[in-house]
Amino acid sequence: xxxxxxxxxxxxxxxxxxxxxxxxxxxxxxxxxxxxxxxxxxxxxxxxxxxxxxxxxxxxxxxxxxxxxxxxxxxxxxxxxxxxxxxxxxxxxxxxxxxxxxxxxxxxxxxxxxxxxxxxxxxxxxxxxxxxxxxxxxxxxxxxxxxxxxxxxxxxxxxxxxxxxxxxxxxxxxxxxxxxxxxxxxxxxxxxxxxxxxxxxxxxxxxxxxxxxxxxxxxxxxxxxxxxxxxxxxxxxxxxxxxxxxxxxxxxxxxxxxxxxxxxxxxxxxxxxxxxxxxxxxxxxxxxxxxxxxxxxxxxxxxxxxxxxxxxxxxxxxxxxxxxxxxxxxxxxxxxxxxxxxxxxxxxxxxxxxxxxxxxxxxxxxxxxxxxxxxxxxxxxxxxxxxxxxxxxxxxxxxxxxxxxxxxxxxxxxxxxxxxxxxxxxxxxxxxxxxxxxxxxxxxxxxxxxxxxxxxxxxxxxxxxxxxxxxxxxxxxxxxxxxxxxxxxxxxxxxxxxxxxxxxxxxxxxxxxxxxxxxxxxxxxxxxxxxxxxxxxxxxxxxxxxxxxxxxxxxxxxxxxxxxxxx
Amino acid sequence: xxxxxxxxxxxxxxxxxxxxxxxxxxxxxxxxxxxxxxxxxxxxxxxxxxxxxxxxxxxxxxxxxxxxxxxxxxxxxxxxxxxxxxxxxxxxxxxxxxxxxxxxxxxxxxxxxxxxxxxxxxxxxxxxxxxxxxxxxxxxxxxxxxxxxxxxxxxxxxxxxxxxxxxxxxxxxxxxxxxxxxxxxxxxxxxxxxx
Numbered sequence: 228x229x230x231x232x233x234x235x236x237x238x239x240x241x242x243x244x245x246x247x248x249x250x251x252x253x254x255x256x257x258x259x260x261x262x263x264x265x266x267x268x269x270x271x272x273x274x275x276x277x278x279x280x281x282x283x284x285x286x287x288x289x290x291x292x293x294x295x296x297x298x299x300x301x302x303x304x305x306x307x308x309x310x311x312x313x314x315x316x317x318x319x320x321x322x323x324x325x326x327x328x329x330x331x332x333x334x335x336x337x338x339x340x341x342x343x344x345x346x347x348x349x350x351x352x353x354x355x356x357x358x359x360x361x362x363x364x365x366x367x368x369x370x371x372x373x374x375x376x377x378x379x380x381x382x383x384x385x386x387x388x389x390x391x392x393x394x395x396x397x398x399x400x401x402x403x404x405x406x407x408x409x410x411x412x413x414x415x416x417x418x419x420x421x422x423x424x425x426x427x428x429x430x431x432x433x434x435x436x437x438x439x440x441x442x443x444x445x446x447x448x449x450x451x452x453x454x455x456x457x458x459x460x461x462x463x464x465x466x467x468x469x470x471x472x473x474x475x476x477x478x479x480x481x482x483x484x485x486x487x488x489x490x491x492x493x494x495x496x497x498x499x500x501x502x503x504x505x506x507x508x509x510x511x512x513x514x515x516x517x518x519x520x521x522x523x524x525x526x527x528x529x530x531x532x533x534x535x536x537x538x539x540x541x542x543x544x545x546x547x548x549x550x551x552x553x554x555x556x557x558x559x560x561x562x563x564x565x566x567x568x569x570x571x572x573x574x575x576x577x578x579x580x581x582x583x584x585x586x587x588x589x590x591x592x593x594x595x596x597x598x599x600x601x602x603x604x605x606x607x608x609x610x611x612x613x614x615x616x617x618x619x620x621x622x623x624x625x626x627x628x629x630x631x632x633x634x635x636x637x638x639x640x641x642x643x644x645x646x647x648x649x650x651x652x653x654x655x656x657x658x659x660x661x662x663x664x665x666x667x668x669x670x671x672x673x674x675x676x677x678x679x680x681x682x683x684x685x686x687x688x689x690x691x692x693x694x695x696x697x698x699x700x701x702x703x704x705x706x707x708x709x710x711x712x713x714x715x716x717x718x719x720x721x722x723x724x725x726x727x728x729x730x731x732x733x734x735x736x737x738x739x740x741x742x743x744x745x746x747x748x749x750x751x752x753x754x755x756x757x758x759x760x761x762x763x764x765x766x767x768x769x770x771x772x773x774x775x776x777x778x779x780x781x782x783x784x785x786x787x788x789x790x791x792x793x794x
Numbered sequence: 795x796x797x798x799x800x801x802x803x804x805x806x807x808x809x810x811x812x813x814x815x816x817x818x819x820x821x822x823x824x825x826x827x828x829x830x831x832x833x834x835x836x837x838x839x840x841x842x843x844x845x846x847x848x849x850x851x852x853x854x855x856x857x858x859x860x861x862x863x864x865x866x867x868x869x870x871x872x873x874x875x876x877x878x879x880x881x882x883x884x885x886x887x888x889x890x891x892x893x894x895x896x897x898x899x900x901x902x903x904x905x906x907x908x909x910x911x912x913x914x915x916x917x918x919x920x921x922x923x924x925x926x927x928x929x930x931x932x933x934x935x936x937x938x939x940x941x942x943x944x945x946x947x948x949x950x951x952x953x954x955x956x957x958x959x960x961x962x963x964x965x966x967x968x969x970x971x972x973x974x975x976x977x978x979x980x981x982x983x984x985x986x987x988x989x
Binding site: 280282283284287288289290291293294295298405406407408409411412444445446447448565568569570571572573574575576577581607608609610611612613614615616618619620623624625626627629630631633634637638 | 862863871884888891926952953957958960961963965966969975976980983
């Protein structure tokens with residue numbers, strides 16, 4: 228079969244349109260380079276795709292989705308199109324004994340269309356963990372290298388927060404935070420008693436207008452997508468400025484399958500499947516930025532085998548696919564009788580927490596290494612399907628008494644979600660499955676996963692902390708239903724927190740890392756991997772802000788190389 | 795041959811998607827379709843045609859929904875909130891629900907026949923209360939293991955009825971949720987009574 232070629236050679240081809248790909252597209256096009264961006268999914272049309280301000284009763288399925296899918300934890304009907312736990316025709320495999328779930332996006336903007344907008348900087352110590360406790364590895368770069376780019380990203384996307392001077396949670400360029408909700412004032416008071424830090428959260432949601440984007444209107448529905456683009460998404464904040472330059476070509480429905488290496492040992496083209504026609508096509512460029520999400524990026528490199536790169540592209544070290552990390556997640560919550568007395572009032576706020584608990588035990592010796600932060604929320608939100616499952620099971624019966632009990636308990640629950648640092652281990656990795664391909668003929672990933680003792684001890688500490696906070700605040704602790712042998716201390720399965728990183732890690736030594744500190748492949752100079760795959764460690768900070776800062780930095784470096792004629 | 799509503803709707807949809815099949819839908823046809831849908835919807839509000847449940851099973855479902863969340867002096871109940879329609883819709887799309895709910899309703903009728911020699915709907919209010927009081931509480935399974943399936947069924951139906959009720963306009967107003975609107979400044983927490 229003859230493969231049709233796109234005749235044009237772009238300066239840069241970016242693969243993936245999420246937090247990383249969008250940032251690269253904006254910075255590179257504004258820097259004067261021509262960019263082609265491949266996205267595996269369709270374009271995003273907010274006016275059509277977003278269900279902002281829709282009531283459950285406006286939809287026949289009330290938000291439960293066809294066949295009540297949302298009740299099974301799949302695809303909430305209200306969410307912005309963002310991806311799914313299972314994609315038809317695009318399977319992945321968990322090795323026997325491994326439990327791993329992979330949330331993938333197929334839409335312009337990727338997972339930024341629905342993420343929690345939690346925008347936390349990694350702390351200086353997070354970059355140098357091995358020097359501190361001997362586990363994992365240090366990053367080849369330090370906080371001082373990334374800090375100017377944190378400034379740039381925060382200044383551009385808009386993040387609210389407060390200056391706190393906490394070593395584990397560096398301050399940034401902040402807009403003012405919204406006032407706390409009732410649930411948050413209750414927890415803050417308890418945390419003060421316990422000397423646990425509880426501070427305004429840091430979310431990429433505007434509380435002041437910025438670059439033509441209006442401030443938040445406090446409907447709490449960020450996850451549905453925001454018509455006014457008051458929250459950050461790559462699709463609404465990074466892609467439009469790239470388009471404005473006239474140097475940007477967006478190719479949707481394009482599933483990258485292989486990077487093609489030229490005679491000079493550099494990547495010459497990316498081969499992709501045009502989903503609409505199922506035909507193979509190619510984009511030629513002088514440099515390539517792979518930003519398909521950590522595991523998809525590793526998959527693309529591992530599937531790009533050639534004579535000079537028999538184990539996959541940029542993989543002479545053998546680390547591609549290795550060091551897979553997610554975040555340690557364990558949840559708990561409580562019932563707070565004092566909330567029964569609250570008058571009806573608007574509790575919505577932004578689409579996420581107004582306050583959070585940064586890691587506070589950084590100055591002492593704990594039973595485990597590293598740390599975690601805590602997200603929490605609850606109260607009088609918009610009712611949704613599944614909200615009354617647990618109450619129905621505990622109250623039982625039927626009739627007016629059940630009805631009144633549900634009303635009495637409405638808005639009296641506050642949930643806590645621990646989000647902690649996992650140390651990479653040799654049992655957690657992804658590789659190409661030897662037998663299976665997806666519907667595009669591309670070999671799929673097989674995941675291996677095992678938590679180590681450090682993560683379990685951390686989850687135990689989370690459970691103890693949340694019980695202490697709930698009881699101090701006058702509530703009744705309700706441990707997660709997952710407290711069973713399968714999920715010790717309620718620890719979530721690998722991948723479930725959707726913070727997978729580390730599969731194409733950076734490092735100083737080409738023998739033990741795939742990329743240098745600019746996300747540039749040691750083996751292939753015109754190849755960059757800028758998404759979470761490049762992470763050396765997975766600090767307790769949600770990765771998105773760091774992904775954008777690293778991408779911006781890599782893009783600046785690439786622009787500089789282009790100016791010097793090294794493209 | 796007269797043009798059916800289905801044909802018109804189908805052509806409208808196809809145009810929206812492909813923009814090519816009929817190019818332009820005559821204005822009258824579009825108006826005709828909209829009118830028909832409106833009429834049908836108005837008619838439906840009185841007599842909903844279940845998509846999955848048989849007419850008798852649906853009546854039993856309605857009865858159970860209203861028993862689980864009845865009208866009282868504070869708010870209307872699950873039927874007015876559209877819970878049976880909601881449950882019928884998602885059940886029509888889910889094979890597992892068809893087994894657990896369709897089978898559960900059959901279990902209820904069979905059990906009533908065994909105990910009272912008539913199906914649930916034909917039982918006296920006292921008999922209905924007696925069997926529901928048995929399957930509405932998990933502890934009863936210990937005394938009588940044969941109630942297990944009924945308890946499981948009722949527990950699931952209770953959750954779906956709560957879903958249907960509390961996601962309705964009636965249910966949301968009953969709970970007192972305030973929001974889903976534009977607010978210039980988030981006002982924060984009002985004073986907590988008694989604190």
